[in-house]
Amino acid sequence: MTGQLIASTLRVSTPLIFAALGGMFSERSGVINIALEGMMLLGAFAAAVGTLLCHSPWLGSAFGIGAGCLLAAVYALFVIRLRANQIVAGMAINMLAMGLTPFLCKVLYDVTGSTPSIPIGERFQSAPLYLSWVLVGASFLWLKFTATGLWVSFAGEHPEALDAAGIRVNRVRWMAVLVSGALAGMGGASLSIFLSSSFSRDMTAGRGFMALAALIFGKWKPLPTALACLLFGFADAVQIRLQGVAVWGDHPIPVQFIQILPYLVTILVLAGFVGRSRPPKASGTSFQKG
Amino acid sequence: MRKFLQPVLAAVFGLAAGLGVTWIAGENPWHVLRILWGSAFGSSYDFGMTLFYTTPLIFTGLAVAVPFQAGLFNIGAEGQLTLGALAAASVGALWPGVPWPMAPVLAILAAILAGTIWGAIPGWLRARRGSHEVINTIMLNFIAAGLASYVTLYLLKNPDSQNPETRPVGTGYLIHQFGIFGGAPVSLALPLAIFAAVLVWILLWRTVVGYEMRAVGQSEPAARAAGINPAKMRIIALSVGGGLAGLVGVGEVLGNAGKFRLGFSPEYGFMGIAVALLGRNQPGGVIAAALLFGALHKGTADLDLETEHVTRELSLVLQALIILSVSAEGLWSWMKKRGES
16 A cells, blocks of 8 residues: 555656756746646647657657647747746746647547547556656756756846856756756656546646646755655645545545645645745846846 | 737737637638637627626636736636635525525625635735745635535535536526527626726725735835835735636626536636736726637637637637737837837
8 A cells, every 4th residue: 555655656746847847947047937837738738649640658758848848939939039927928828738739639639628548558657757757866967067057047046147157148048948848748748648548638737836836845956846746746646545435434535625635735835835945036037138 | 009009919919820820720710710700799699698708707807907916916716716606606505595685795795705715815825925826826726626516516416407516596696687688698797897897996096005006016125115015915916806706606606507517617717817918907908808808709619610620729729829919028119119210
């Protein structure tokens, strides 16, 4: 029972970890990424389509990553080049993904609800789980020990200093947002072709926002962020496990109360701990060379 | 001039880009546009349905606009309106015998109260715990959906129906429907929405609280220096927003269904974001934008039947594209510069 719960926690945390790492690069560079949810959703859809097309989860996730990048490029265009309000444009990107996925699903498969189911042999068994933790380590090393990783942090903390050093701030932010889209796309892919057997409508169910919460809880650092994802993943795993289980007497807890558990945990965690964590200084502001 | 021109141009850009999407999907954009227009304004019934959708969008547009003036982004209108409608329906189902003028007043107060509480929670969390209202309101939307589903299916289930809905409210609760729209459920909720917009205008531009809210929205340090309490203003702004969203329940429960139906809202809360932004977060603008999006929503509803590939989800795509066009500051200042030179 405990072993199963741990395994299930690790599995359902995977999409959150990819998305939260993605959000981390974007936010460390100074671009708030409310659009993670939409990038995940489009990534989940594209990965399912790609897998159905190529019969390989790896090629499928390449589709998901590509779709995440594409949406991230639209987002970057608006918030970096056109200086749109990051939260407003981010929400618009989410709505775009919410509308486009059923629309494209209808064009491709003639139904708006979900894609056809993917045979088990063509889905991921466990690869994304390992990959996500490898990326946690790689992100840590990259941000800490490489010049480009340092640029990302400076773009978010002291964009003027980075600019004075001759590095173009907005180019660094572009790269960070694209990486963010790629990771969110992979997060979406791990929802549709790793944790489930198809894409279904609005399947991200707020995970992009949970990833943001994990990121804040994890103080914008790779390992603490990943651990926060595990916490939310645990709430989700417990939720799945408790459905239909009688806890006191013969009465199972109504399923509605169990399903809201991860959302409740997210609010409580943010309320309890966020006071002590500080976002990158220039986060949310567009950079214009003076 | 820019004040009016920018939203109009943004709407045109968004619509054109959206029709471009339908063209890529293999439809004739002109054909799609004609269906949209005919379905939204073709008959008095169609126009009535457009107004029926406009009503909740005025409420949710205001629910986003008021907190926006205070620098907060209310993504939680969906949860707030769900609980508002549920509260109105619960009052009506639990005390069905209340007579007419008192009954709707009671239900309306319940709707406002439920929405206000659901708005005050993220307001309080932001003001006192510093956690971001965007994440909290999204989470509260899911929690509201869970609560509504529990109350509907376990506590107030309608025994005479297979659908997930509550028992009907007493007849004293139902409000007047206008007869001139060929049976479309346009009720007193529409004038109520316009009245709410007037009240919001008075609140924001003619009262001290409104002035202080806007001051916090423009610059927190400056507001603080002027002796304004930003935390208090944030809680008030999100509570007012929540109450306004809760009023969506009036048109739906008292003016249309006579009960709470799970999933009655086609994301009115999200549409409110587009309405508020296109309406420049001002009550008059919100009414105009709500009419546009009401028409789009009614129009896209018929696309499922009338076209091969285009579905009603096009409405969401159009909203997203319009929001993006409105928000592109750089584009607008570039156009302004070109216009001046």
